[in-house]
Amino acid sequence: MKYKCIIVDDEPLARELITSHLVNFESFELIASFENALKAYSFLETNTIDLIFLDIEMPLLKGNDFLKKLKNPPKVIFTTAYREYAIEGYELNVIDYLLKPITFDRFFVSIEKFKQLQLPKKETKPTTDNHIFVASGSKNIKIVLDEILYVESLKDYITIHLENGKSHHIKQNISVFEKLLGPNFVRIHRSYIIQTQKLTAYSKNEVELNGTEIPIGNSYKENWLHHLDANILK
Secondary structure, X not given: OOEEEEEEOOOHHHHHHHHHHHOOOOOEEEEEEEOOHHHHHHHHOOOOOOEEEEOOOOXXXXXXXXXXXXXXXXXXXXXXXXXXXXXXXXXXXXXXXXXXXXXXXXXXXXXXXXXXXXXXXXXXXXXXXXXXXXXXXXXXXXXXXXXXXXXXXXXXXXXXXXXXXXXXXEEOOHHHHHOOOOOOEEEEEXXXXXXXXXXXXXXXXXXXXXXXXXXXXXXXXXXXXXXXXXXXXX
């Protein structure tokens, strides 16, 4: 199988460098290369690809704005000379963030990250109402739901924090994991799910669970307040 790629960058030398790196990987095929995001946008309306090497600072349409306009974007690796876009890259869920000039060693790391995401994912399935098993390496670990304090996400990994101070770090998407949890668990932030039965204090912008303060995301406030009113303050 070959992964189809495109390059979107207004700098000819940058496009040439990425192309020269990419030819070293037999399972990747460069389909097209564009000097601006508008041309790439038109191309993607009729073509399906697996990976974009995307510059950010470009004329007409910036790379980050271009990515936001795509309804079903492929995987993306940002390629830029500006460090200040790193946080936005994380928020847009890009695979990696390469700073120019891009060395082959660093390019290789990004390619490996992409390939890891293509591997079949182990499913985490609930077994009973009071516990679940989660895949951690070669083991499946039993987690008692009532012992979970909160769940924290970092990209494709989550950390399950338990009431006894222990934690489990596993490769799992927080949105997928959220579906395994019961009604006592509420997502209050894109990176946090809390167990409301462990709530010890709250304010307008954060909650507290056994001394740990967790922020409430702006887009989650309405849902949190509704849950608070219906299930906790009633």
